Amino acid sequence: MLDVLGYLAFFLTTALSYALMCLGLNLQWGQTGLFNVGIAGFAAIGAYASAMLTTPPGGNHFGGFDLPILIGWIGAMLASGLAAAIIGAITLRLRADYLAITTFGIAIVIQLFALNAQSFTGGAFGIGFIPRPFANLAEHALAFELANLALVGGVTLLVFLALERLVRSPWGRVLRAIREDETAALSLGKNAKRFRLQAFVLGSAIMGLAGAIQGHFIGFIAPENYLSAITFQVWAMLIIGGSGNNRGALVGAILVWGLWSLSGAAMTTIFPPEQQVRAAALQIVAIGVLMATILLLRPRGILGEQMTVSRHLEGGTGDG
Amino acid sequence: MSLQFIADGLLIGSMVGLGAIGVTLTYSILGFANFVHGEFIAWGAYACLVIAGLIGLGFGIQVQPLGPFSIGWVILVAAVFAMTFTGLLALALDFLLFSRLRRHGNAIVMVMASFGASMALRSLLEFLFTSEPAYFSREIQIAIPIGLGVRVTPDQMLMLVLTAVLVLGMHLLITRTTLGRAMRAVSENPSLAAVGGIDVAAVIRRTWLIGGALACAAGIVAGITVQIRPFMGFDLLLPMFAAAILGGIGSVPGAVLGGLIVGLAESCAVQFVGAEYRAAVAFLLLIAVLLLRPTGLFGRAAG
Numbered sequence: 089m090l091d092v093l094g095y096l097a098f099f100l101t102t103a104l105s106y107a108l109m110c111l112g113l114n115l116q117w118g119q120t121g122l123f124n125v126g127i128a129g130f131a132a133i134g135a136y137a138s139a140m141l142t143t144p145p146g147g148n149h150f151g152g153f154d155l156p157i158l159i160g161w162i163g164a165m166l167a168s169g170l171a172a173a174i175i176g177a178i179t180l181r182l183r184a185d186y187l188a189i190t191t192f193g194i195a196i197v198i199q200l201f202a203l204n205a206q207s208f209t210g211g212a213f214g215i216g217f218i219p220r221p222f223a224n225l226a227e228h229a230l231a232f233e234l235a236n237l238a239l240v241g242g243v244t245l246l247v248f249l250a251l252e253r254l255v256r257s258p259w260g261r262v263l264r265a266i267r268e269d270e271t272a273a274l275s276l277g278k279n280a281k282r283f284r285l286q287a288f289v290l291g292s293a294i295m296g297l298a299g300a301i302q303g304h305f306i307g308f309i310a311p312e313n314y315l316s317a318i319t320f321q322v323w324a325m326l327i328i329g330g331s332g333n334n335r336g337a338l339v340g341a342i343l344v345w346g347l348w349s350l351s352g353a354a355m356t357t358i359f360p361p362e363q364q365v366r367a368a369a370l371q372i373v374a375i376g377v378l379m380a381t382i383l384l385l386r387p388r389g390i391l392g393e394q395m396t397v398s399r400h401l402e403g404g405t406g407d408g
Numbered sequence: 409m410s411l412q413f414i415a416d417g418l419l420i421g422s423m424v425g426l427g428a429i430g431v432t433l434t435y436s437i438l439g440f441a442n443f444v445h446g447e448f449i450a451w452g453a454y455a456c457l458v459i460a461g462l463i464g465l466g467f468g469i470q471v472q473p474l475g476p477f478s479i480g481w482v483i484l485v486a487a488v489f490a491m492t493f494t495g496l497l498a499l500a501l502d503f504l505l506f507s508r509l510r511r512h513g514n515a516i517v518m519v520m521a522s523f524g525a526s527m528a529l530r531s532l533l534e535f536l537f538t539s540e541p542a543y544f545s546r547e548i549q550i551a552i553p554i555g556l557g558v559r560v561t562p563d564q565m566l567m568l569v570l571t572a573v574l575v576l577g578m579h580l581l582i583t584r585t586t587l588g589r590a591m592r593a594v595s596e597n598p599s600l601a602a603v604g605g606i607d608v609a610a611v612i613r614r615t616w617l618i619g620g621a622l623a624c625a626a627g628i629v630a631g632i633t634v635q636i637r638p639f640m641g642f643d644l645l646l647p648m649f650a651a652a653i654l655g656g657i658g659s660v661p662g663a664v665l666g667g668l669i670v671g672l673a674e675s676c677a678v679q680f681v682g683a684e685y686r687a688a689v690a691f692l693l694l695i696a697v698l699l700l701r702p703t704g705l706f707g708r709a710a711g
Contacts, residue, residue, distance in 0.1 A: 123516050125523055178695060182702050185441040188519050189649045190698070192443075193691035196646055204684040316642075320527045323520065366538055369531040376528025383521055384508055 090230050097233035099349060100342070104237075104244045105302045107341035109318075110325045111247055111334060112294030118332035118393070119260060120287040121267035123184060126175075126191030127295055127322050129198040132314035133171050134164035134296025135303035136202065139215040142304075147217065149210035157221055161300050168296025169289045176288040181281055195316060202311040214310025218303050240301055244338075247294060251334050263287055317372060321348065324379045330389030339390060344375065410557040413679040414672065419564055419633065421671020422571040425664035427626035427644055428651035429578055430619035436595040436658030437615045438510075440518040444501060445623055445648065446641030447529040448494050452624025453631040453640065454533060456483065456490035457542055476562035478547035479632060487628050491621040498620030499613060501525060526642075533638040541635040544628075567629045574625055575664050578618075582660050587614060595658055647674070647690040654697050656704030665705065669693070 109127055116122040124130075138160035140151025155163075171194070179190045202209045209215070220226070222235040254260050265273040266280045274280055303309045321344060329340020351371050359367040382389060427449055434442045460482045473480050505525060509518050551559035582588040593601040594611045602608045623641075630640055647670045654669060655662025670690050677689045697704060 121516065123519060178698055182698060184516050185519050186653070186698060186702075188516075188523075189441055189646075189653070190691075190694065193646050193649075193694055197688045197691045200685065200687050316527070320524065323524070327520070366535055369534040372531035373528045373535065376524045376531070379524045380505055380521060380528070383517065383524075384505070387512070387517070 094230045094233045097230070097237040099345070101233070101237045101240045101305060102302075103342045103345040104240045105298050105305065106322060106325060106345055107338045108244055108247060108298035108301065109295045109322045110329070110337040110341045111244075111251055112291040112298065113322055113326050114291075114331060114334055114337040115251060115254075115287055115294070116291035117326065118337070119255060119267065120263045120284055121184070122180075122284060122288050122291075123188040124191045124288070124291070125188050125316075125319055125323075126193075126195040126198075127319040128314040128316055129191070129195030130168045130172065130292045130295040131299030131302070131318060132195075132198050132202060132309075132311075134168045134299035135309045135314075136209060136215070137167035137296070138164040138300035139218045139303055139309055142219050143215060143217050144219075147210065147215060148207075148213070149215050150208045157219055157304060160304070161297055164296045164300035165293040168299070169293035172289045172292030173285065176285045180284050180288065192316075195314070195319065199311055199314050202314065209311075212311060214308060214313075215303075216308045218307050218309065220304055220307045236305060240305070243297070243301065247297075248334055248338065255334065259283070259286075320372070321345075321375065324375050326389075327379050328382050328389055330391035330393065332393030333389070333391045335394075336389050336391035343390075347378075348375070412558050413675040415558045415560055416678075417672035417675030418668060419560075419568065419671070420674055421668035422568055422664075423626055423629050423633070423667070424644060424647045424651050424670050425667025426571050426574060426629065427623055428648045428655070428663035428667045429575070429660055430622045430626075431648045432652040432655065432657055432659065432663040433591070433615055434619045435652060437591055438506070438518075438612060440515045440522065441649065442619075443519070443522040443526040443645065444498075444529065445619070446643075446645035447526045447533075448498060448620050448623035449627035449630065449641035449644055450533055450636075450638055451497060451529065451627070451641075452490055452494040452620070453627030453636045454537060454542075455493045455624065456486045456628050456631070457544060457636060459489045459493075460486035460544070473545065473547055477566055478545040478549050478563050480545075483544055483628075483632075487625070490628065491624045494624035494627075495617035495620035498616040498623075502612070502616050530638055530642060537638060539638055541637045542631075543635055544632050561633075563632055567633055570625075571629060574622065575660070578622070579660050581618075587611070591615060592658075643687070646687070646694070647671075650690040650694040650697070653694060653702075653704055656706035659704070659706035662704060662706035 109131060113124065113127060116124050138157075140149065141153050141155045141163045142157055142160035143152050144154050145152035175190055175194055179187045203212055205211070220236075221239055222232055225232040225235055262273065262278050262283050265276075265278065266283055270280050299314075322341075325340040325344040326337055327340070328344055329338070330336025348371060351374060352368070355364060355367040355371065427445065430448070431442065431445050434440075434445065463482050463486060505521055506518055509521055549561035549563055551561045553559050582591065590601070590606045590611050591614075593604065593606055594608055598608050601611075626644070627636075627641065630636075630644070634640075648667070651666030651670045652663050653666070655664070655666030670693060673693055674686050674689045678686055
């Protein structure tokens with residue numbers, strides 16, 4: 089019973105860290121219509137930045153400043169946000185799908201850099217000894233899992249509430265106005281480029297935070313954690329949950345991560361051990377087919393976009 | 409210093425260019441960045457491998473390599489079938505996915521669908537054939553010196569010639585035929601083209617067929633000169649996008665020239681910086697183009 093509870097806590101903690109990425113993506117895609125396929129890259133920047141700031145000195149990588157975890161997380165957001173600001177400044181003024189291609193490229197380059205810049209990133213071995221929150225509880229597995237769940241859950245809730253508030257603010261309305269009709273927004277004197285860049289940077293900073301949280305939760309990061317499969321999963325989560333809706337991002341993340349874990353368990357029982365790497369590829373096929381089906385049959389996702397105008401008008405809103 | 413890296417760059421570049429033609433055509437005519445194009449390359453290469461194997465089994469023959477080349481006639485026959493297969497695969501994907509999304513008229517949703525489909529197709533290849541590399545032939549090729557310290561294998565020369573023939577053929581198709589004119593018209597303005605009596609749906613179907621077949625050809629070239637892996641198309645995707653944008657979206661000669669530039673830049677990087685950062689070269693070129701000349705070498709400013 090306690091084992092089940094512990095596993096459930098572990099599962100939810102991981103799912104919520106993906107939910108954070110999904111919330112960041114929802115700000116970029118759901119609210120602003122920015123297509124970011126470099127989620128893995130921004131998560132990697134955050135994870136590495138935080139690891140370098142917080143690990144004890146003496147590792148085979150840059151950093152080892154032994155700073156508190158909170159500083160690491162703030163550093164993660166700053167680093168990912170800065171990377172997004174540079175990429176965004178170059179591509180957001182161009183046609184929309186150039187952002188897709190550049191973010192796709194940046195994720196590849198970051199992975200390459202993590203793998204090859206041995207003295208800076210630790211190379212293929214990655215970075216270990218990342219301090220884990222509540223490490224003093226490690227002897228009581230259940231307490232450790234629950235404390236981590238509470239922490240990650242708390243951060244997710246905080247980000248969720250902040251984003252919900254932003255969506256209903258004048259700033260959020262401008263984002264949707266730009267997404268729906270850029271010319272109209274421009275004619276009202278809104279600087280579309282600046283708003284887009286702000287949404288892109290903020291969303292990527294949240295992805296960086298999520299990457300850092302995952303790194304600290306596991307205690308170890310390596311370049312192969314940041315392949316395009318993560319990007320794909322987070323996209324599937326948002327599309328299935330319902331883009332444009334922060335609740336949808338949470339629901340989608342937990343649902344898709346649940347399906348992923350269940351199908352992973354099923355693969356372990358169905359296929360013999362030597363075939364399992366191969367079988368894992370089928371999971372991605374399944375998620376891909378599911379995502380395409382949702383796009384075709386129910387483009388709004390499970391929850392769909394919530395019509396939001398202003399928090400002062402809550403009574404008059406409904407599902408749109 | 410040997411000039412070998414220039415020859416290598418041209419070889420990689422012609423492969424990238426061949427793939428980039430399909431990218432640039434689907435981009436300009438269908439209006440979205442198609443991430444599945446990399447998967448057409450990998451699926452095309454595997455299709456050729458499987459078909460060649462079936463032909464070999466069917467006739468119960470051991471095929472001798474042709475002349476100095478590592479491959480026999482079976483591969484060439486199989487290549488024709490594989491190009492047809494990949495074209496039909498592209499068409500099937502359009503029928504199942506893209507044509508339905510096109511009705512909603514949101515290009516970025518198509519990009520997303522193509523991203524999802526490419527992950528699924530690549531993983532399916534990985535499941536079917538595992539991630540172990542496969543080869544068309546186990547023959548070992550001796551590189552022949554062609555002067556200035558440059559050595560090239562007969563296979564590489566054959567592939568260069570075949571690529572040049574395909575590129576020239578495509579260029580003539582686009583500039584000299586009715587279909588080419590119709591394709592250019594649809595890429596300019598689909599509604600106007602339809603009013604002008606062009607069957608837009610038919611043009612789109614042919615674009616998919618041609619794009620898929622060319623991707624397959626690029627995959628076979630890559631498979632013969634390097635190896636066949638499920639990720640071969642994925643690895644070519646960023647260089648192909650960079651080449652297509654560098655050349656200017658919609659321009660066939662631009663895509664080929666862009667491919668050659670990407671290939672040469674990559675081999676220069678391997679020569680002077682080291683092989684491990686090779687994949688970053690295409691990205692740097694892409695960023696440079698987007699900063700300096702977003703319309704590309706032969707492109708025109710949109711709208």
